[in-house]
Amino acid sequence: MTLISSKLRYLLLFYAAFQAIQYGLRWKHYDISPKQFKGIAAKAASAPTASQSISTLTSGMRSYYDPIMPRHIEWHAMQLGGLSLRIYPIITAFTEFAAAFSTPFPTSGRAGFHWANTTCTVLKGKVSRFNDGTQDDTSEAFSSGMAFRHGQFESYVYNFEKDTFVACYGRGFLPFSSTVHCTSGISLGEPLSVVKFYMSQVQNYWNMASQTASRIFNHYKARATGEL
Numbered sequence: 001m002t003l004i005s006s007k008l009r010y011l012l013l014f015y016a017a018f019q020a021i022q023y024g025l026r027w028k029h030y031d032i033s034p035k036q037f038k039g040i041a042a043k044a045a046s047a048p049t050a051s052q053s054i055s056t057l058t059s060g061m062r063s064y065y066d067p068i069m070p071r072h073i074e075w076h077a078m079q080l081g082g083l084s085l086r087i088y089p090i091i092t093a094f095t096e097f098a099a100a101f102s103t104p105f106p107t108s109g110r111a112g113f114h115w116a117n118t119t120c121t122v123l124k125g126k127v128s129r130f131n132d133g134t135q136d137d138t139s140e141a142f143s144s145g146m147a148f149r150h151g152q153f154e155s156y157v158y159n160f161e162k163d164t165f166v167a168c169y170g171r172g173f174l175p176f177s178s179t180v181h182c183t184s185g186i187s188l189g190e191p192l193s194v195v196k197f198y199m200s201q202v203q204n205y206w207n208m209a210s211q212t213a214s215r216i217f218n219h220y221k222a223r224a225t226g227e228l
Ligand SMILES: *[C@@H]1O[C@H](CO)[C@@H](O)[C@H](O)[C@H]1NC(C)=O
Pocket: 025, 115, 116, 117, 151, 152, 171, 172, 173
């Protein structure tokens, strides 16, 4: 009896936490406009080379979001499910991210479940994927300039062809995605790449937090001085 009630309590607690996060995500202020990101990514896709795509993407994002972007952006190793990718983190926060992913060699694997809605544009190369939830066996393929959406809690097997670059923007509860990233990295014997990645992101989290603090401060200051 006590066993059941204690399990029930955990379940209720879990459910309450889930609902609270859902509620928070719905009312959260987001810094990045998905439409703007898609526009910039489409422009980047039409650049002649992959490195020009990345610099177009970066400068396009800087023209809108420079204050919340890191000064220097570098590529990092990333294991996501079975996918061996490189990540170019343009903006990383707790509830939204913008990044490019690439691979010089063909790679395939499950990208994992995420509590986030993500839209990606293929900059160069080709991505194909297969939805685990569908009962038929059709796969989708996306080439340069095309976009695909990976919705929250959806599961796909992805295949990235050689020299593929994609640009993605996602919104959701990203600490949940970090578990996929960390466990994949550790299980593939790469814990240091995970540590290195998060060390470099600390600066971004700090940037974002101070931006939010100053926005809230200005809001209350304006209210106090009767400008609102
Ligand atoms: C993801 O999209 C679905 C459907 O549009 C929406 O109901 C959900 O709230 C979104 N999730 C997040 C984390 O924004």
